[in-house]
Amino acid sequence: MLEIRNLHARVEGKEILKGVDLTVNAGEIHAIMGPNGSGKSTLAGVLAGRELYEVTDGEVIYKGRNLLDLSPEERACEGVFLAFQYPIEIPGVSNTYFLKAALNAVRKYRGLAELDAVDFLALVKEKMQLVEMKHELLNRPVNEGFSGGEKKRNEILQMAVLNPTLGILDETDSGLDIDALRIVANGVNKLRSTENATVVVTHYQRLLNYIIPDFVHVLVDGRIVKSGDKDLAFHLEEHGYDWARELHDPAEQEA
Amino acid sequence: MGMSTNKQDKALQTFRTNFEEFERGLNGAGNSAMHKRRRAAMERLSERGFPTMQDEEWRYTNLGGLLETQFERPTAELLPDTTNIDPVSFLGMEETVRLTFIDGVFCAELSDRALTSDALRVQDFASVLENDPDLILSLAGGIDDGDEHPFSLLNDAFTEQGAVIHVAKNATDLPPVHLLFLTSGGGQPLLISPRILIKAEANSELDIIEQYAGLGDGRSLTNIVVEIDVADNAHVHHVKLQEENEGAWHISAGYARIARSASYANHYFGFGSRLVRNHLHTRMDGVGAECILNGLFMPMDSQHMDHHTVIDHAQPHCNSHELYKGLLFDDSRGVFSGKIIVRPDAQKTDAKQANNNLLLSGNALVDTKPQLEIWADDVKCTHGATIGRLDEDALFYLRSRGLPKAKANSILSYAFASELVGRVRLGALRAHLDAAIHNRLERTGNA
Numbered sequence: 001m002l003e004i005r006n007l008h009a010r011v012e013g014k015e016i017l018k019g020v021d022l023t024v025n026a027g028e029i030h031a032i033m034g035p036n037g038s039g040k041s042t043l044a045g046v047l048a049g050r051e052l053y054e055v056t057d058g059e060v061i062y063k064g065r066n067l068l069d070l071s072p073e074e075r076a077c078e079g080v081f082l083a084f085q086y087p088i089e090i091p092g093v094s095n096t097y098f099l100k101a102a103l104n105a106v107r108k109y110r111g112l113a114e115l116d117a118v119d120f121l122a123l124v125k126e127k128m129q130l131v132e133m134k135h136e137l138l139n140r141p142v143n144e145g146f147s148g149g150e151k152k153r154n155e156i157l158q159m160a161v162l163n164p165t166l167g168i169l170d171e172t173d174s175g176l177d178i179d180a181l182r183i184v185a186n187g188v189n190k191l192r193s194t195e196n197a198t199v200v201v202t203h204y205q206r207l208l209n210y211i212i213p214d215f216v217h218v219l220v221d222g223r224i225v226k227s228g229d230k231d232l233a234f235h236l237e238e239h240g241y242d243w244a245r246e247l248h249d250p251a252e253q254e255a
Numbered sequence: 256m257g258m259s260t261n262k263q264d265k266a267l268q269t270f271r272t273n274f275e276e277f278e279r280g281l282n283g284a285g286n287s288a289m290h291k292r293r294r295a296a297m298e299r300l301s302e303r304g305f306p307t308m309q310d311e312e313w314r315y316t317n318l319g320g321l322l323e324t325q326f327e328r329p330t331a332e333l334l335p336d337t338t339n340i341d342p343v344s345f346l347g348m349e350e351t352v353r354l355t356f357i358d359g360v361f362c363a364e365l366s367d368r369a370l371t372s373d374a375l376r377v378q379d380f381a382s383v384l385e386n387d388p389d390l391i392l393s394l395a396g397g398i399d400d401g402d403e404h405p406f407s408l409l410n411d412a413f414t415e416q417g418a419v420i421h422v423a424k425n426a427t428d429l430p431p432v433h434l435l436f437l438t439s440g441g442g443q444p445l446l447i448s449p450r451i452l453i454k455a456e457a458n459s460e461l462d463i464i465e466q467y468a469g470l471g472d473g474r475s476l477t478n479i480v481v482e483i484d485v486a487d488n489a490h491v492h493h494v495k496l497q498e499e500n501e502g503a504w505h506i507s508a509g510y511a512r513i514a515r516s517a518s519y520a521n522h523y524f525g526f527g528s529r530l531v532r533n534h535l536h537t538r539m540d541g542v543g544a545e546c547i548l549n550g551l552f553m554p555m556d557s558q559h560m561d562h563h564t565v566i567d568h569a570q571p572h573c574n575s576h577e578l579y580k581g582l583l584f585d586d587s588r589g590v591f592s593g594k595i596i597v598r599p600d601a602q603k604t605d606a607k608q609a610n611n612n613l614l615l616s617g618n619a620l621v622d623t624k625p626q627l628e629i630w631a632d633d634v635k636c637t638h639g640a641t642i643g644r645l646d647e648d649a650l651f652y653l654r655s656r657g658l659p660k661a662k663a664n665s666i667l668s669y670a671f672a673s674e675l676v677g678r679v680r681l682g683a684l685r686a687h688l689d690a691a692i693h694n695r696l697e698r699t700g701n702a
């Protein structure tokens with residue numbers, strides 16, 4: 001479904017991704033772990049189409065197409081969804097209005113009829129149960145004044161409503177209490193199918209007890225230096241990242 | 256100065272010729288007290304002259320095109336056919352008391368018949384001038400501007416049409432008054448000089464909507480003066496909609512006097528005209544008065560919209576709240592100049608002013624100039640001005656959920672603008688404003 005080859009990207013002239021290779025097939029869950037500043041969010045942002053990041057080399061093939069040629073909205077309509085590490089607050093735009101406009105934009109692109117207010121509300125209510133979100137948050141401006149956990153649940157609600165093929169969760173577990181973590185993970189698991197895939201970026205092995213990954217990758221200084229199964233996460237939890245840094249060839253770092 | 260002074264002098268000469276013609280048509284009325292006022296105004300204007308961009312108050316606004324245009328006074332013969340005009344359609348509000356003007360001339364057929372009750376008298380200026388000229392003389396010119404506004408003098412010199420609104424003591428729950436000014440914009444460029452006089456007696460409450468719209472795309476100058484007197488504990492909610500066509504120049508001066516425990520709210524929405532210059536001067540003349548000035552302007556193409564406000568705190572314990580927002584497209588230009596004066600007696604003043612602008616094009620420009628003159632010591636004054644662009648993070652967030660770029664622009668722009676719509680009391684009016692904002696967003700390719 002997704003094939004990333006030798007991806008290089010920079011931000012404000014500084015190279016952040018230095019040759020990422022990653023293949024994700026339908027039905028799989030991949031976890032990406034790595035130290036702060038190693039480029040995890042940059043990778044997620046590049047996949048979602050953030051213009052801030054300049055791709056300087058490599059390619060990304062998604063469902064047989066060159067993903068990097070698509071605008072952010074086309075990617076979303078094609079089924080790419082990024083749950084933001086820091087969801088954006090949008091004053092003056094109600095959460096319901098936003099969700100409905102987004103859903104209908106995506107449905108229109110996919111050749112489906114747009115939903116009217118009644119059908120939309122029914123759908124949202126169903127999905128809100130999945131993430132146990134308070135109903136009042138629907139009528140508030142998008143993420144404005146939401147607590148950290150409420151913002152993360154709102155991301156998963158959007159994901160549930162938009163029904164993506166490739167979900168990228170950037171530290172959706174940070175800032176969640178134990179109960180919320182279980183709820184969010186539960187939501188992700190229920191959305192799981194043989195047709196879609198999920199990439200979770202996390203710092204904590206804990207999340208992976210709930211969302212069990214098929215693969216775990218370690219991203220250090222803009223490269224995936226090690227890949228393994230879920231046990232790799234335990235190893236990282238115990239030993240930190242220093243050993244992984246050593247896997248990374250310092251000679252190449254200069255290049 | 257040479258060239259520009261020339262331009263100002265020539266314009267003055269044109270208006271003087273118009274004035275002389277106007278006088279000749281007056282026959283016997285030429286010696287009335289009203290006409291003496293007009294003549295005095297024409298003389299003062301001749302002495303003062305039209306402003307140049309060297310005048311501090313006019314430095315952002317080039318009047319060149321206006322001053323070079325040969326305007327004519329509209330006369331009954333120039334009026335267009337009114338049979339196909341539906342006055343309700345301009346606002347979509349049925350439950351109003353409406354006066355309609357075409358090129359500044361009162362149009363009885365398009366106005367409501369039964370306009371007068373004990374509680375609310377809504378009359379056209381020309382009939383009041385005929386039947387009760389003393390009323391006009393008592394209401395007009397009551398508020399001293401300090402520095403005489405040249406276009407107010409021009410209005411004074413040509414005043415013969417407009418509206419006179421009188422709200423009786425204790426009168427509340429009145430239907431909103433709708434003043435509809437339509438500009439035909441046909442052949443000859445017209446000089447349209449309406450005068451609106453509003454008096455709200457003690458404890459009364461009034462909603463008034465002042466709307467300017469175009470019928471064609473010819474050239475005209477609407478040069479209006481509005482005078483508002485809000486007596487003790489009265490409340491006036493004033494909405495002005497500026498939707499003239501792009502052949503129109505629009506210059507206005509509003510003066511409001513707000514008495515003890517009274518409030519005056521002015522909500523301005525600017526979409527139309529090639530050039531707008533609004534001057535709004537409010538004075539809180541009684542203890543515990545309140546003044547609210549809200550404004551939204553959304554110029555596109557090469558429209559120029561200039562807003563000057565003065566809020567004068569003359570008495571203690573008064574509050575003022577001002578919020579002007581500009582959303583500028585294409586090659587348009589905006590100006591906000593907001594002065595707050597706090598007089599030595601005005602202790603415990605609470606004044607808040609903000610001007611926020613969003614530029615949706617690299618060619619749009621806005622100048623913002625807050626000015627505080629504070630002579631009292633126990634006051635709270637805050638002011639702030641911002642000029643920016645749509646938030647990139649928010650745009651990306653919306654787009655990452657599948658919303659096309661133009662739609663994302665539109666959602667964020669609407670969110671910025673709608674704050675001011677939300678402050679308008681009348682629901683039907685809010686619907687009209689929402690539609691106007693969306694229309695502007697569509698026309699500028701943001702939908």
Ligand SMILES: Nc1ncnc2c1ncn2[C@@H]1O[C@H](COP(=O)(O)OP(=O)(O)OP(=O)(O)O)[C@@H](O)[C@H]1O
Pocket residue numbers: 011012016034035036037038039040041042043052085
């Ligand atoms: N807009 C930006 N301007 C400048 N530098 C940036 C920008 N965005 C990211 N960076 C830099 O790129 C590097 C990688 O950032 P990124 O957010 O991808 O890290 P991360 O792996 O997600 O870290 P964390 O675990 O802290 O979330 C960091 O050094 C960061 O400072």
Ligand SMILES: [Mg+2]
Pocket residue numbers: 040041042085170171
């Ligand atoms: Mg990150």
